[in-house]
Amino acid sequence: MNSKELIRLGVPLGEPIRRGMDFLSRYVLEGGDPAHLAGEVEAVVGDPDMFVEDPLRGDFARALVRAPRPLRRYPAPYRQWGSDLEEEAVLQMERACLLPVAVSGALMPDAHIGYGLPIGGVLATENSVVPYAVGVDIACRMKMTVLDLPIRELERKRERFVGAIEKETRFGIGSHFRERRHHPVLDADWNVSPVTRSNRDRAWSQLGTSGSGNHFVEFGLFEAQEEIRGLPPGQYLALLSHSGSRGTGAAVCDHYSKLALRLHPELPRELSRLAWLQLDEPEGREYWEAMELMGLYAAANHALIHRHVAAHLGAGVLLDLENHHNFAWKETHRIGGVDREVIVHRKGATPAGTGTLGIIPGSMAAPGFVVRGRGHPDSLNSAAHGAGRVMSRKVACQRFGWDEVKRVLQKKGVRLISAGLDEVPMVYKDIHRVMEAQGDLVEVIGRFDPKLVKMAPPGERPED
Numbered sequence: 001m002n003s004k005e006l007i008r009l010g011v012p013l014g015e016p017i018r019r020g021m022d023f024l025s026r027y028v029l030e031g032g033d034p035a036h037l038a039g040e041v042e043a044v045v046g047d048p049d050m051f052v053e054d055p056l057r058g059d060f061a062r063a064l065v066r067a068p069r070p071l072r073r074y075p076a077p078y079r080q081w082g083s084d085l086e087e088e089a090v091l092q093m094e095r096a097c098l099l100p101v102a103v104s105g106a107l108m109p110d111a112h113i114g115y116g117l118p119i120g121g122v123l124a125t126e127n128s129v130v131p132y133a134v135g136v137d138i139a140c141r142m143k144m145t146v147l148d149l150p151i152r153e154l155e156r157k158r159e160r161f162v163g164a165i166e167k168e169t170r171f172g173i174g175s176h177f178r179e180r181r182h183h184p185v186l187d188a189d190w191n192v193s194p195v196t197r198s199n200r201d202r203a204w205s206q207l208g209t210s211g212s213g214n215h216f217v218e219f220g221l222f223e224a225q226e227e228i229r230g231l232p233p234g235q236y237l238a239l240l241s242h243s244g245s246r247g248t249g250a251a252v253c254d255h256y257s258k259l260a261l262r263l264h265p266e267l268p269r270e271l272s273r274l275a276w277l278q279l280d281e282p283e284g285r286e287y288w289e290a291m292e293l294m295g296l297y298a299a300a301n302h303a304l305i306h307r308h309v310a311a312h313l314g315a316g317v318l319l320d321l322e323n324h325h326n327f328a329w330k331e332t333h334r335i336g337g338v339d340r341e342v343i344v345h346r347k348g349a350t351p352a353g354t355g356t357l358g359i360i361p362g363s364m365a366a367p368g369f370v371v372r373g374r375g376h377p378d379s380l381n382s383a384a385h386g387a388g389r390v391m392s393r394k395v396a397c398q399r400f401g402w403d404e405v406k407r408v409l410q411k412k413g414v415r416l417i418s419a420g421l422d423e424v425p426m427v428y429k430d431i432h433r434v435m436e437a438q439g440d441l442v443e444v445i446g447r448f449d450p451k452l453v454k455m456a457p458p459g460e461r462p463e464d
Contacts, residue, residue, distance in 0.1 A: 001024055008094075020041065075097035078107060092113065092116070092118040093118055103342055108120035108388075115136065121133070122380050124333060127279050130260070137245060139298035139324050140298065141323060142323055150237070162452065165217050165454050169309075173456075177209065193255075193286050207300060211244070216243075218451075222449075223447045223449075240359070243298070256277065259277070263283065323350060323357070324351075329343070331344045350382065352442050356375075357370065365409055370445055405426075417452070
């Protein structure tokens, strides 16, 4: 039995969970039957006063008596895809479902630890938005452009493609263009929030840039397995990018997550990063407008990257596909047998409604996939965002060296322009296993194999 199971039995977060785990260990060590653990816990939770003087159960019972009234007795229901997820990521999802505004959730097979909600976590709430369930990099998105250039050009004129990426975008914290780029998003209302208003100039300077962390711009070979929006089946040269709303999006998250926490001082420490804003209150409406603006801004960044790279190469565009994550949507879902309008947060999760096209990347040495959503109701019409990490950035930098990485990339025929050791292929799950685990969520209709990859240089800390 673990912390997740204690939560399911109604044990409040904090000291009761810790004392409960201590009780379980002592119970087994003293010869208690493990098969009776659930019943033992239920008995103490049901009437803790009865057990405060018990030598074995007393500490657990007293913690329950002292604990403040829980926000809710049992977590909202959620379903998990994938069987090898980090225990802490699963526990984060369990905790999120203890929010009084939570009504349903889902955990994707690429899930790993995040701030508040795990990456790969999907949470439906009622009339409320959770800034940290959206994420720091608001509206981070994927975009793929299929170009009308011959596939052989990528190998024969590789330096030309390297030059296109190097010239037409920027990577790293604070990266920007000296000669600013232009997009109609600048004509939007940036006064919807004091944060967006004060950051408009910075956002303008960073238009068309890519940031750091797991953000990338890469060329590769795309194989369409069927006709996709008029593109015939076949193999093509394509450009793929992953980035979001840069420093302005992070500033929006920071401001409104702190504001939400001030509005909910009753939250236990374990839920402090999941404070919410009511959408019928000014603070919630203001965040929502800022989030929507960041969605437009992130899309503009990708549009400029792809437009300028294609123009640099003198290439035409055969197909454009894109989708975003780290966002919240107003949607209607059948929950508990009733159709309800809810706010669906997809933190590192891809929208996958029936017929919805999406892009799920692998790593710099593993394929990504174009998918068509199956609209699975238990996933709240969602799917994985990518392969998902298997280790922290710190551990990755300690464990791997560039000689080993270069051998892996050479074997896959990938040229790496720049990246940090914290983003090498070995820090990610097997994308094929992730895709197998969500066969009921999406249908694969295309495959992208990276061949020329650029990420932020070594030493850059992540933005998302």
